[in-house]
Amino acid sequence: MTVGASKNHAVRGVSLLKSQRLAVLPIDSYDLDSELSVVDRHEYSGEYDALTFGAWSCHVLANGSGAESDIAFRPHSDRLALTELGKQLPGIMSLVTGHFSLDRLQWVRIFSLRDGIMAPHVDFLEFAEPGTRVQVPLRTSEESLHSENDIVYHLRRGEVWKIHTTVPHSARSTASTARLSLCLDFSDAEEPVAIRNEAPATDSIRVIERPEATEAEIEELVDSGRTMTRESMRSDFRRFAALHYERHTPASAVFDWYEEAARRSGDAAVAAKAEAFRRYCIEKRADGEAFHW
Missing domain, CATH: 2.60.120.330 (B-lactam Antibiotic, Isopenicillin N Synthase; Chain)
Structure with missing residues (x-):
């Protein structure tokens, strides 16, 4: 959009x-x-x-x-x-x-x-x-x-x-x-x-x-994390990244939404992986470090 x-x-x-x-x-x-x-x-x-x-x-x-x-x-x-x-x-x-x-x-x-x-x-x-x-x-x-x-x-x-x-x-x-x-x-x-x-x-x-994102749109996206699994979380991320292009939001907000969605999955490993992906992408990354989904 x-x-x-x-x-x-x-x-x-x-x-x-x-x-x-x-x-x-x-x-x-x-x-x-x-x-x-x-x-x-x-x-x-x-x-x-x-x-x-x-x-x-x-x-x-x-x-x-x-x-x-x-x-x-x-x-x-x-x-x-x-x-x-x-x-x-x-x-x-x-x-x-x-x-x-x-x-x-x-x-x-x-x-x-x-x-x-x-x-x-x-x-x-x-x-x-x-x-x-x-x-x-x-x-x-x-x-x-x-x-x-x-x-x-x-x-x-x-x-x-x-x-x-x-x-x-x-x-x-x-x-x-x-x-x-x-x-x-x-x-x-x-x-x-x-x-x-x-x-x-x-x-x-x-x-x-782009229009501003509504609270309802963000809540719907974040709440989709209830069905997020270790197998689906990589493909799930694409929806979060796409909303940034459709609504006027900061690029870093993609990770805020994704981390909250991962927490709602109830799986500590999923939540930890989402936090690690944020660090790797925008916070801290070692020379030669690779991220594995």
């Missing part, structure tokens, strides 16, 4: 949005359709399955090792190396090299999302120094959205966004065709990302207006 933002809500939302649109790339000058089809067919190892619901996948074009199987983000000081997938995507890599400096670039990945949602999360919790994460949608639709705190917004194709990763944020797409977003990770959170040969931004930033 998302509609175009009213002018006042859009202005308020944009002013509070910590993520920034840095530029717009002349993406129509690149013939990428055949390469995006290669990404659609590329296998994904499931590294981030604990955080994703529906069809989400990560595809590595370049990293520090040159290995496609090396998916999980970590800072490194190695020279950027193309993976086998990256070598098959010269047009996408020319988009990267034509508009961005490689000096601080550590990872080039494509995130695919189709009929799915990512749990609200905070990136870089496990690292002492956060980097700078930039996303550029290569294929998207109006059904593909991002969120940050209580704001939901749409990234248009070719827009370059610096994602504010240290507050709860997420992504959802209800489209049947996968949204493909180029993700570039640079070292140093403070140093600006230099962008060359950009196009003028002619569209205003699109913030999505």
